[in-house]
Structure formats: structure tokens, C-alpha cells
Amino acid sequence: MTMEKTEQKHNSQNKKIFLEFEKPLIELYKKIEDLRKTSGAGLDMAEEIRMLEKRIKTLQRDIFSKLTPIQVVQVARHIKRPSTLDLANLIFEDFTELHGDRNFADDPALVGGIAKLSDCRKSSPLGETFFDQPVVVIGHQKGKSTKENIARNFGMAHPEGYRKALRLMRFAERFNAPIISFIDTPGAFPGLGAEERGQAEAIAKNLRSMAGLSVPFISIISGEGGSGGALGIGMGNRVLILEFSIYSVISPEGCASILFRDAKKAPHAAEVSKITAPDLLEINVVDEIIKEPVGGAHNSYEETAKNIKTAIYKHLAELSKLSPRELIADRYRKYRSMGFFIED
């Protein structure tokens, strides 16, 4: 775990990666770097640096308040975006990863494990007490480099990944632990082995099983919510979304090439498909938008984790009041109500 944490720090803080629309920031970062170099030679540039950092924040805030949908897609897919393992380690205590579907393999593209959510509040007639809530965490896992991404299959799970997730959800149910899932995948993997081993069956069974889970279940779209592969672990009682995440039935590129017969029309597809957090909130596909740090989640893992944790506390407190039956009924109502149609 220590190794993982250092790797994470290294990845997140060194070497910034700028997106196309962040170009105006590069100049300012360069200036800061120059000032840092000169300040080593006996000059104190701290004040200037602070000024520049302030300007960066203002500019970032400005840029990120006006992102187009396709730009949001880029932030959601940012290679430095905190992954499920990053978040699991930062939000919870003692996250311990568990492996395998007990059937075929362990899928590195979909991870899970047990953890504790510290300082959960419990009110009783005797007053307030605090306790550590055991939870089961599952989520898609992308890599932070090409090499890692190849090992993780870019976060695209095979059937064994969905079956591992189901195994862990059943495990959570048996021991009465709430489930937190993190969604960050381009989609379930479309490949030979995946089809042979029943990708559709694995996802379908997860959907039906999630509907009947008797424990509180919170799904958090933390990056890319790609279609059935995302939904396959995403049927929470509450579905929350990080500010610059997306959730869609097909990628903007896929939509563009199928419906508009031109992959270059992805920006337009992103626009019309309504895949950003505010659009999803409007039609109740998500229940809450979790704020990201200025410049996106990758700019501060700690702040992102803190914001998610606050949201988990709130929703878990509400869901914990429901009985197993009520939790199932609550979920049924939620998904039963989805859809728009006309009937005379």
C-alpha cells in the first residue's frame, strides 16, 4: 500500500498534463517554474509566485466554468484523474483489495475490496456516537500510463470482472455492509473472450441482482460512465456524479460514427446526447453532483476524496434508516420511474 501511495503522489503531482483548452495556463506555470529557479539563488520570489498561483486559479475557474460537453469528456478521461484505487485509499481506512470471481480469473480492470468508513455518526436517545462503518468498495480501474492501462485493459472489464463485482456485492449483503461503487470505464470490453464467456449475461445478471440487494448501495460516477459496462455496477439507491464526469449510452465518438456517420462529429454528439452532470441531474438519472477541485479532480486527489466522503456520509446516513425491504423498494421506485413516453 505504501508503494501504491507514493506512486499515486508521483503520478498526480509531478508533470502536469494540459488539455487543449488549458493552454492559457501553461505560460503561467512556466513563469512560476522560472521564478522558483531564480529564488534558489538568494532571491525571495514567494510573493510573486503566490500572485501567479492566484491568477492560475482564477483563470482555471473561468475556463472550467465554461467547458463544452466534449471538453468535459476530456476531463472525465484525463489520464491523471483519480482512479478507484486512489479514491478507495483516500476516502476509506484500511482498504484491502480482494481478488477473483471464483470461476475463471481475476479481472484487473474491475477492482474491489473491504474497507472502513471512519467517524460515521449514529444518533440514539443517549446522544451521538461515532463508529467505523465497514463497507465493500468496487469500481472500474484505469491506469495512469500506457503501460498501466494495458495491464488494466483501459478499465474495460471482462465478464469475470462483473462476476467478481457480483461476488463482492453478495458478500456485502451477507455481512450487512453498505456497498460503494466507483464508475470509470469506456465500456465493457468488446472482444472474443468477453463474448465467449457471456459479457451480456454477466451484466444482465448484475443488473437483476443489484435490484434485489438488501444493503445500502451508493454508486459514484467518478470519471467515464460508459454504457452497460458502467451500469453493470451502477444501480445504487443513490447515484452521485463528480462534476466533470460523464454518463452515456454510447461514447460521443461511437454515437458520431453510427448516427452521424462521421467520427469527427463527436463534439456535436456529446452536445445532443446530454451526458454531463447537470443534464443528468435534470432528468434524475443522478441524484447529486459532487464538486471537483478547481481545474478538475486530478488537481487535488485529497480535495476530491474529501468531497466524495462528505456526500457518502450524507447519503449513507439517510439510507441506513431504511430496512432491507425498504432499500429494495426504494431502488425499485427509482428505476421503475425512469423513462419518458406518451400514453393516451
Add this chain to the structure above:
Amino acid sequence: MPKLSLHNWFQKKKENKEAENPNEKLDIPGNLWIKCTKCRAAIFNKEIEANQKVCPKCGFHFKLSAHERIALILDRGSFKEISTTMRSKDFLNFVDSAPYSQRILRSQEKTGLSDAIVIGEASIGKIAIGCGVMDFSFMGGSMGSVVGEKITRICEYCIDKKLPLIIFSSSGGARMQEGIMSLMQMAKTSSALSRLREIGIPYISVMTNPTTGGTTASFAMLGDLNIAEPDALIGFAGPRVIEQTIRQKLPPGFQRSEFLKEHGMVDIVCERSKMRDLLIKIFAFFVNTRK
């Protein structure tokens, strides 16, 4: 939408054919002869119609409309449709090569259906059942809010009336023109099937050519028994997407019914001419297991 009983529907179709045809048919050979999609043989149209739309040369199963399938498999005149007036809504104002609202209207005109599925109560071998039958000719049988709601309703109907359920799928997957809401129909239909299962009501899924994407990855794969027509394309990802991803040609027979049976995903591959008898046997099994 005028409500047609099944009987009327067929009579109407017959009348239409008789009215339009004799002369026209002779003029347009395309109407008289059909080239089989699979073996490429030219076959007399009437011969295919008489053979339940199965190629007499190679056994290829052509697509059936929802009402053709109902007539072929369920007890004659037993089908009573419910939720007949439900229609799709273009809530995203989605326009690709045509506006979604127009696509809906065009499909309604073309098929005489309100959307890509009909649901209702019927009997098969005198056993009462709830059923849903998809129709590929309505926007590729894609699942949007209406398909999701209708499947949910037939599940609830079956729970209410304690009827076994059968769904015939024929669908390219989620209806992209409804964006994320089409994805949510996977969650919705699976939730309804979860309830059905909880109560112990049997559900038979029959997959026909093609059944892919979000349809396969939700209600179509969730049967207590999964049955497929021969040589139907059944899968999660479309073959083209897979080929583009893995940069290889797919082996012959990949994602076909027999392939799925070989890999343990379907119980039985059954040709159309034997489907009714098979289903009667299966439903009889459930009748006798009822407490």
C-alpha cells in the same frame, strides 16, 4: 392508433395483399422472388411465406413481425394486447439524419405498431401466459422508454395475475436517440424481472435474429430458460465493433445461437417450426410445478 384485434389484423393484411397484388406481382419480380440472405438462392416468395419465413433451401430464418410471430406461436386468437397507446417521446429533440420524432412516425406507419414491442395476455397449448414480442422493423427493435415501460408492465401484469412470462427479443440494443434514458431501461426491465423471480414466476426468453447490445445485456439473457432460433446473431457488442477493437476477422459462427449454446449461454436452439411445441412442453412443466 386504431386498435386491431389479431384476427382483424391478419384479415386486413390478406385483403391488402389480394387488393394490391395479382398484376403487380407479375410486373415486379422482386416481389415474387426473394434472394435468401444466407444461401443467396432465389426463392419463390410464397414458398418462404408458407414455410414460416424459413428458407426451404438452407433453413435461414427470416425476421418475423411481432404479429406474424404471435400468429405462428400462440393459440389462435388468444392474444389480448395491453398498453396499446403508449408512444415514444422525443424528449432530447434528437436529430441525426432525421429528427427522432419523424423516425417514430415513419416506423409507426411502416409497421402499424406504436413501438418496437407489443405486450399482452395470451395462451399457448391452452396455458395462460403473459408475453412480449419485439419487432425489429420498428427502429431496429431498439429499446427506449416505451419498450422498457412495456416490459416492466408485462412483468407486473404477470406478477399480478400469476402468469408465466415469455419475451421474444429481436433488437439491436438501446435506442440511442433517447440517450442515457435508453440505458436506464436496462436497469428498469431487470428490476422488474428481479421482482418476478423473487415471487417465483417463470420467465422464458426467446432470442431471435438479431439480439444484441443493451437488450441482450438485460432482459433477454435473464430467462429461467434461454431459447434461441437457429443461427441468430446474439451478443453484447456488435461484430463490427469487436473486429475494430481486436483488429482481427471474427471466426465463422461467432456470436451465433449455436456458439452461445456451446458456451453455455442458451439452453436450447430451436427452429421455428418446432418452437410452439417446445414452448408448450416447457409451460406444461411449469404448470405442474406450481404449488
